Amino acid sequence: MKVSIFITCLVDQLYPQVGMAMANLLTRLRVEVTFNEEQTCCGQPAFNSGYHPEARSVAEQMLRLFARELESTDYIVAPSGSCVTMIRKYPELFADNAELKLQAEYVRQRLYELSHFLVEVLGVEDVGSEFEGRVTYHDSCHLLRELGVSRPPRKLINAVRGVEFVELDDAEVCCGFGGTFSVKHPEISAAIAAEKVACIERSRADAVVACDASCLMQIGGMLSRKGSAIRTLHLAELLASPVSK
Amino acid sequence: MSTDNTTQPESFGENSRRALTNPLLQRALTIATVKATSARSVAVTHVGPANWEQLRDRAHAIKKHTIENLDFYLEKFAGNVERLGGKVYWAQTADDACKYVAELAQRRGVQEIVKSKSMMSEEIGLNHALEDAGIKPIETDLGEYIVQLANERPSHINMPAIHKTRSDVADLFAEKLGVERTEEIAEMTALARRVLRARFAEAQMGVTGVNYAIADTGTIVLVENEGNIRLTTSLPRIHVAIMGIEKVIPNLQDLDVFLLLLSRSASGQKMCSYVSLLTGARSSQDEEGPDEFHVVLVDNGRVEMLSDKQLRESLYCIRCGACLNVCPVYRKIGGHAYGWVYPGPIGAVLTPQMIGLDRATSLPFASSLCGACGDVCPVKIKLPDMLLHLRQRINDNGHIKTKARKRDRLERLSFKFWAMAMKTSRRYRYVACFGRLVQALIRKRNANGSVSLRVPQWSDTRDFPPLARRSFREQWRDRSH
Incomplete structure (x- = not known):
């Protein structure tokens, strides 16, 4: 099986280790991984801020790139529920252009968030990794509510050897990031994050795992400000951690 | 009122x-x-x-x-x-x-x-x-x-x-x-x-x-x-x-x-x-x-409101208040912050339609778009989509005078620049390089010894991570060669 990976701009620039972890993990699972360096951003920041012409101009070149990639690969996989959700909105964004809309609908069918891809397409739950410690999971909003993915990441985490999984109180409540919301209303955004962090602390977990780097940036930024020892880990990082014998 | x-x-x-x-x-x-x-x-x-x-x-x-x-x-x-x-x-x-x-x-x-x-x-x-x-x-x-x-x-x-x-x-x-x-x-x-x-x-x-x-x-x-x-x-x-x-x-x-x-x-x-x-x-x-x-x-x-196809669904509301209770923003600021009769996500959609878009430009942006409101709505009003639509409408109506006019202009400009930068991977790389150069100017050491960036509107309340020394694409290129 051949997969073209979409590395979101946040992962590319701030958390490259997440992208590498995902690539290594897929390779380990005998998937042939390709990465097209022409990719940039899915367009979500502009789209969610109400700048549709700007979002469209960026999204169009990404859409064409994904369509080209799918000529030689089977799927597009990304380490983000949020960016996948944005790309899944392309048919609506290009509703007035028959050619692009058709392409967008095709891409939409072949596009997966990582945990969803592992469990649904590859049919894998135990990826053979190992991590010593208590781990909790935060549901990213778009992954949970737009893509309806809540069980796959939990199955994957539970199968990691050495992990003691604990459910987070209010796991499905937003972390308060919300893209530009986090800088437009920093006080509200941080107050919401503080609630999330309080739940994480109550879980007494060593690490909080999520499937979106954006949530982890928000949660991690708050944990770090509080001087907390709790680690933030992208699911890909947890799953790529030392392979058990 | x-x-x-x-x-x-x-x-x-x-x-x-x-x-x-x-x-x-x-x-x-x-x-x-x-x-x-x-x-x-x-x-x-x-x-x-x-x-x-x-x-x-x-x-x-x-x-x-x-x-x-x-x-x-x-x-x-x-x-x-x-x-x-x-x-x-x-x-x-x-x-x-x-x-x-x-x-x-x-x-x-x-x-x-x-x-x-x-x-x-x-x-x-x-x-x-x-x-x-x-x-x-x-x-x-x-x-x-x-x-x-x-x-x-x-x-x-x-x-x-x-x-x-x-x-x-x-x-x-x-x-x-x-x-x-x-x-x-x-x-x-x-x-x-x-x-x-x-x-x-x-x-x-x-x-x-x-x-x-x-x-x-x-x-x-x-x-x-x-x-x-x-x-x-x-x-x-x-x-x-x-x-x-x-x-x-x-x-x-x-x-x-x-x-x-x-x-x-x-x-x-x-x-x-x-x-x-x-x-x-x-x-x-x-x-x-x-x-x-x-x-x-x-x-x-x-x-x-009825004649507005994009927002018509807001007339379906049965005033149950579930979208308020579940909204992380409402839970933190309460109803008075919304400044008019209807608060919460439904208020952020109704108010601009009832008192005028120009008098409520902040409200559609008062949401992290987490979608919890749409999920609990008993009549399935697509609240997040409507908030997005209102954001677009506010930006499309350049004549709307908001209190933060100057900041709005700056934002518009930033997104124009962003769209140009993200249009090709070459420009994207240049911008990232530039970012890595200037981040030295805003670096600070945290109490725990780690490094973060001073980012306006963010760093007062949370730490912001520095850009990685080498991006994914750079690391990938090394790996493939």
């Missing part, structure tokens, strides 16, 4: 900061919203998630059908009310509606009106208008009564005094009612009840809202827990019901769907304590009930 005019939608930033620094408000909001959301979840589990989805779909379909044929159902409803001896007044504006009620009271020599809780009366500013006409409105819902005594505006659609703690109410009652201060809830409610019962006994006119209006039968339906609506509609000799034109539904079978959804969504109750179905004025055979029954049908911008 109510008498509390201290907040406005355009001062959302200040309003919310004030709310965030009020520890009592924070506590009150958490207790009430957590209680309501968990009760709702339990209720939905009892119904069964699949059944619940079916009910939501059905409710959505009924609303869609009725709103798309609103003229037909409204005329049918009005015709039936009149046939049964009621009077119908079509009010185009808030002023028209207020004037009708005030003039009716004046003509009948009424000086005091008992009122039940009604968001419509808040929307049209009825209390204010009545006071201006020399008529005293008395709120009889306990929460509304508290809010009225405090000279405030409700901060929630169905829990109007959610922002007040027990101690706040004790202070308020001691001050305004001249009684000895007590924090005993039973004593406080008994006191309010004594005061209000006396008003009920004297009142000549009662004003209520309407939850549902049945076109087929000319019936109005009112849902409540306290029993004050029953008194308001049965003791005074005149009953005036004011309703938005979107409240009509075709028939009594449809009502069933909404009764199953409403109280569960609002408070997790299977059924509210009182559900009143009132049909027409008192006839010669009826032993009790008001002599006069008036229905005021209020447009106040709804016809325009």
